[in-house]
Amino acid sequence: MSMLEMTEREITFSQAINEALAEEMRRDESVFIIGEDVAEAGTPFKVLSGLVEEFGTERVIDSPISESGFTGIGVGAAMTGMRPVVDIMFGDFMTIIMDQIANQAAKIHYMSGGKLKVPMVVRTNLGASRRSAAQHSQSLHVWLSHIPGLKVILPSTPYDAKGLMKTAIRDDNPVVFFEDKMMFQDKGKVPEGDYTIPFGVADIKKEGTDITLIGTSSMVQVALEAADHLAQIGISAEVIDPRTILPLDKKTLIDSAIKTSRAIVIDEGYASYGVTAEIASIIADGAFYHLETPVKRIGAMDVPIPFSPVLEDLTIPSSKMVVNMAKTLCGRS
Amino acid sequence: MSMLEMTEREITFSQAINEALAEEMRRDESVFIIGEDVAEAGTPFKVLSGLVEEFGTERVIDSPISESGFTGIGVGAAMTGMRPVVDIMFGDFMTIIMDQIANQAAKIHYMSGGKLKVPMVVRTNLGASRRSAAQHSQSLHVWLSHIPGLKVILPSTPYDAKGLMKTAIRDDNPVVFFEDKMMFQDKGKVPEGDYTIPFGVADIKKEGTDITLIGTSSMVQVALEAADHLAQIGISAEVIDPRTILPLDKKTLIDSAIKTSRAIVIDEGYASYGVTAEIASIIADGAFYHLETPVKRIGAMDVPIPFSPVLEDLTIPSSKMVVNMAKTLCGRS
Amino acid sequence: MKDIDPKTSQVNSIEKSRTEHEQWLHMYRQMLKIRKFEENVNQLYTTAKMPGLSHLSIGQEAVAVGVCESLRSDDYITSTHRGHGHCLAKGAKTNLMFAELLGKASGYCSGKGGSMHIADQENGNLGANAIVGGSAGIATGAALSAKMRGTDQVAVCFFGDGALGQGIIYEVMNMSSLWKLPVIYVCENNLYTEYTHYTETTAGNIIGRAKAFHVHAEEIDGQDIRKVFSTTRKLVEKARSGDGPSFLLCKTYRYYGHHVGDINRTYYRSKEEENEWKINRDPLKIFANWMINDQLIDAPGLEQIESDVQSEMEDSVQFALDAPYPDLNEVDKHVYA
Amino acid sequence: MKDIDPKTSQVNSIEKSRTEHEQWLHMYRQMLKIRKFEENVNQLYTTAKMPGLSHLSIGQEAVAVGVCESLRSDDYITSTHRGHGHCLAKGAKTNLMFAELLGKASGYCSGKGGSMHIADQENGNLGANAIVGGSAGIATGAALSAKMRGTDQVAVCFFGDGALGQGIIYEVMNMSSLWKLPVIYVCENNLYTEYTHYTETTAGNIIGRAKAFHVHAEEIDGQDIRKVFSTTRKLVEKARSGDGPSFLLCKTYRYYGHHVGDINRTYYRSKEEENEWKINRDPLKIFANWMINDQLIDAPGLEQIESDVQSEMEDSVQFALDAPYPDLNEVDKHVYA
Numbered sequence A, B: 001m002s003m004l005e006m007t008e009r010e011i012t013f014s015q016a017i018n019e020a021l022a023e024e025m026r027r028d029e030s031v032f033i034i035g036e037d038v039a040e041a042g043t044p045f046k047v048l049s050g051l052v053e054e055f056g057t058e059r060v061i062d063s064p065i066s067e068s069g070f071t072g073i074g075v076g077a078a079m080t081g082m083r084p085v086v087d088i089m090f091g092d093f094m095t096i097i098m099d100q101i102a103n104q105a106a107k108i109h110y111m112s113g114g115k116l117k118v119p120m121v122v123r124t125n126l127g128a129s130r131r132s133a134a135q136h137s138q139s140l141h142v143w144l145s146h147i148p149g150l151k152v153i154l155p156s157t158p159y160d161a162k163g164l165m166k167t168a169i170r171d172d173n174p175v176v177f178f179e180d181k182m183m184f185q186d187k188g189k190v191p192e193g194d195y196t197i198p199f200g201v202a203d204i205k206k207e208g209t210d211i212t213l214i215g216t217s218s219m220v221q222v223a224l225e226a227a228d229h230l231a232q233i234g235i236s237a238e239v240i241d242p243r244t245i246l247p248l249d250k251k252t253l254i255d256s257a258i259k260t261s262r263a264i265v266i267d268e269g270y271a272s273y274g275v276t277a278e279i280a281s282i283i284a285d286g287a288f289y290h291l292e293t294p295v296k297r298i299g300a301m302d303v304p305i306p307f308s309p310v311l312e313d314l315t316i317p318s319s320k321m322v323v324n325m326a327k328t329l330c331g332r333s
Numbered sequence C, D: 001m002k003d004i005d006p007k008t009s010q011v012n013s014i015e016k017s018r019t020e021h022e023q024w025l026h027m028y029r030q031m032l033k034i035r036k037f038e039e040n041v042n043q044l045y046t047t048a049k050m051p052g053l054s055h056l057s058i059g060q061e062a063v064a065v066g067v068c069e070s071l072r073s074d075d076y077i078t079s080t081h082r083g084h085g086h087c088l089a090k091g092a093k094t095n096l097m098f099a100e101l102l103g104k105a106s107g108y109c110s111g112k113g114g115s116m117h118i119a120d121q122e123n124g125n126l127g128a129n130a131i132v133g134g135s136a137g138i139a140t141g142a143a144l145s146a147k148m149r150g151t152d153q154v155a156v157c158f159f160g161d162g163a164l165g166q167g168i169i170y171e172v173m174n175m176s177s178l179w180k181l182p183v184i185y186v187c188e189n190n191l192y193t194e195y196t197h198y199t200e201t202t203a204g205n206i207i208g209r210a211k212a213f214h215v216h217a218e219e220i221d222g223q224d225i226r227k228v229f230s231t232t233r234k235l236v237e238k239a240r241s242g243d244g245p246s247f248l249l250c251k252t253y254r255y256y257g258h259h260v261g262d263i264n265r266t267y268y269r270s271k272e273e274e275n276e277w278k279i280n281r282d283p284l285k286i287f288a289n290w291m292i293n294d295q296l297i298d299a300p301g302l303e304q305i306e307s308d309v310q311s312e313m314e315d316s317v318q319f320a321l322d323a324p325y326p327d328l329n330e331v332d333k334h335v336y337a
């Protein structure tokens, strides 16, 4: 994190991603972007604005609405010398590209005995609360995390977003990069120029001693808010962001739980069979002899995400839920 | 299980499925089958042999190789008065139908505020060890289990297969039914005629006191074999088969772990972010104050499944692995 | 509608009958309702009274109404993210539609679906869909179901030019052709897929794609309701009589942005182009002019319809604004049937 | 091959030159190698020496060889579950292929891929694929890559008639047409998709499907290697010169079952049909007869090739049988690059 101190510049999450892509595209001719409305429109969230002006329509390619087809094209291009960044407009459309990503991209290196490789990034998003209803609000990252051969990245700050995106593009494997739709306007300090963040290294966003809060993506913010509240009542929470869930930095998570003896895992995917299950069971195993209380999980409610705001809000993990659960675990309720 | 005592007839797992389908198709005109080579060929595993002869090509429909398309057709037919059984030749092709199953079938009832429903069964398979390599050997059932609105069924015996299939067909929701490819020739007692098995009710396949072994699908057999070995060295293992993992009978699992104070979860999906994570974390939480040792998980090795027999065998959970782990947990290694 | 002899598939032969006269007026009213409905939706959005976004079909009214008026109420449709017009044209009530768009309990889906998932089972609307091409299988399956159940229902699948990019469209056209299913694929080519002109994403010949699967295909002016209506009636007849699927390509235009928030559009299309369609190819104007020329209605008659529709919309909006949100315990109901 | 003037796209014009003569002989040898290779695969299966199943392409040799001989070794192909022929024709060695099929460490993929995933990067074979239609995107992406990198490489996507059911084929044809990518879609219509005749699963007109996307399309007799070779050369030329994709439909037949275990086939096709193809439309016979008639070779010459190939196969099989299995610690290598 020493870079952080070197800069005072604040930019948005969205700008951080844009900058990472621009710098990588300048550095390496083989990097290109393909997806729907990525060029002049710069995607619906405008994250890619300006890239087509610099790199042209040859390297920022507007595709038809053919996610399966152009993800496959990404795989083939990656196998033959290019480094595609495949843009999938909503994470909910993972459903459409699962074959190309899980049966093709993830397995080609292994199936070929190491001869072929697929250096490709799939850039997509997750997160609810935009009143976009059941097919545009899901966080399906656990599906990808289940597939050996893939890497799955969940940045939670502009700084991490830039560094992790650069690492993703330079990685020789298929990487799925999930950005939270609600974080695009979040601001943070981001150095100009080049830096990378290694995969598989969790970041302790806040140190603490009484309980470990593990959050992913925008749930890091939820965990930090909860930690603030908890601090006010004398509970010292440690907040950890795994940053990448495949590979997962198990050691940092377990060590923290051993230190604090309590843990809550918060992720915006559905609770059942979700990311929280893996992380909780790793901690429950690795810190078994040090835990005072069971490891608890908070995920999205197991319902198709409802449109109505009053209902949708109930389905998303909140800092209040985290605070209440932490208080219970710490015997304060 | 009283039915079991009423019959001496033994049939194969494959025949049990066939019989369930035939009986349901006789009972209810709205039940039909659609899939690749389901009619005259009776599928590559011959599970559906004879059905087209009885029910005709109008109700046992050979489709083009268009899994996404004909799963969608199943959804539409289910919404409008039919009860399709959609046959997906290999569970690995879940990749291709995820949108129709997870974004459409699973959500339609909820999104319509309960007005529309999708009474559809997706019949498919899981399991490795057929030397079929990375794209024909996966056990991807956890993906479906993560999606609210679906039900996910994993029968482990011919008896369960027949009863659960009948329940699946009569259920008003989309149900994904996974059969292990290696179990089709397994024999067991199966009553003639009608019976159903409720979803969400685990079956204690063997009682025991020292350790709980939870197995799914063909891993139940692995667990039972391990239990036999363990019995020989004086360790009494309880073997539980959840039979359906969505809904999941949490209480039976937790109660058993409370009783035995130790648990191992065995499932043939990939270990990471797999079914074992959910079940282990539920037990680690629910039985927290009763566990002597951490809950352990055994899944497929996190690698694309290799073709070479010497390698493939290493990736699949075996009774030997279970025995060794159980001995360690029971302080006997 | 039911009064019209179903064997008469040409508009000309039924023109000027009393029933027909009423039907034309009804169709005009329906088109106007769509327009006014969506103007109100836009208003609700800009005044921050509607949650989320929504996609307006203003400019495309003739397709929705021309197609749905060719159907019986027990025929099926599947719709898209741009689905208010289809829903309304298939018989839905505007008050319950507004309620759904505002996430209210009395909405068509109890507020759980919203604009992109509005469904109206009673009138055969199997639902809008937020996955481009996502309903192609559903419509085809409804047609298979109708055939298996031995009814003579027909299913219509609405989709945009963008959905031509989704492979599932071709998969299901192949099957509906093989099995002669009563389904009509209605492609509304409004020239854009979000912010990209369809010619940049669509190679070759659109109706040729359907024809290659031996799906009967026609291309028409989607701004002329008479053309849409007469062509669809013919295709519906064909489907109903067991003669298999068809593909209807309607050239049309959306006047507003891709969604209500898409205000600055000049980077992907010109004001001139927008004005050309609004001024010279407006489906309501074209229809009204024809009716006036043919003396089916006069100017005061049109004004009367306009004011009727206007007040229906005001009432409907008010109904929706006043309606309560769902009970919070609704949140985990209806996950399973 | 390299000696032949690439601008000469018609076989006739190059017939009878010395180089060409050698090439025909080479092509015959390649076809025979495929046949003998697969006869041995079948033998290895029936004697329980090969793990799993495998799909034989015997009967389809002219397509694999005719297409691959039109390519440079740095051109790409993607292949299918029935891919031994493509692999061999693109330049792979039979001993390393057998080793892969037996799961041995010296196989092309260190035994990790097996028959359905065999790949040979050095010769541009990006791999067989066990997902029907699964490589359509990969081939198209390789073509995009060639174009972006400014090479004049071409990519060929082999697939069966069954893959016409997969929507991704249409998605990528649309894109390759829009972007004029150097890719050739070679559809081997061997009349069956597993156990179902293609007419039961394929509506309309196959090459019409490609043409609708403005992809140049031709249909030929896949049993006549001269036809396959001359047509492919023309299409490769077209692709290489920047003139975009094509679709080549080859009518052919597999003599054996869908896979080696598919012995009783009469419920889906007749012995008469099989014999008709084997006797009257065998690609090796047709080729040999033509060469003999045109005095490119005589009977002893053919026998010589046969015995050469035979002994190569024996050596190769023996090599594979003798080869060691992978080290057990290979199992979790190569998950990540």
Ligand SMILES: Cc1ncc(C[n+]2csc(CCOP(=O)(O)OP(=O)(O)O)c2C)c(N)n1
Pocket (backbone or CB within 6 Å): A036, A065, A067, A089, A093, A096, C081, C082, C130, C131, C132, C133, C159, C160, C161, C162, C163, C164, C190, C192, C193, C194, C258
């Ligand atoms: C599978 C999928 N991909 C992308 C999107 C995002 N998206 C929503 S509408 C749209 C454009 C659709 O264009 P078209 O089909 O022409 O319909 P129109 O909006 O013009 O009515 C896109 C890309 C989506 N909803 N689903």
Ligand SMILES: Cc1ncc(C[n+]2csc(CCOP(=O)(O)OP(=O)(O)O)c2C)c(N)n1
Pocket (backbone or CB within 6 Å): B036, B065, B067, B089, B093, B096, D055, D081, D082, D130, D131, D132, D133, D159, D160, D161, D162, D163, D164, D190, D192, D193, D194, D258
């Ligand atoms: C997506 C997918 N669906 C089904 C299968 C099972 N399967 C393997 S080969 C095959 C038939 C393929 O037919 P075709 O494409 O004509 O090739 P052929 O076997 O005739 O060479 C099927 C259905 C598969 N491998 N992938």
Ligand SMILES: [Mg+2]
Pocket (backbone or CB within 6 Å): C160, C161, C162, C188, C189, C190, C191, C192, C193, C194
């Ligand atoms: Mg459009």
Ligand SMILES: [Mg+2]
Pocket (backbone or CB within 6 Å): D160, D161, D162, D188, D189, D190, D191, D192, D193, D194
């Ligand atoms: Mg075939």
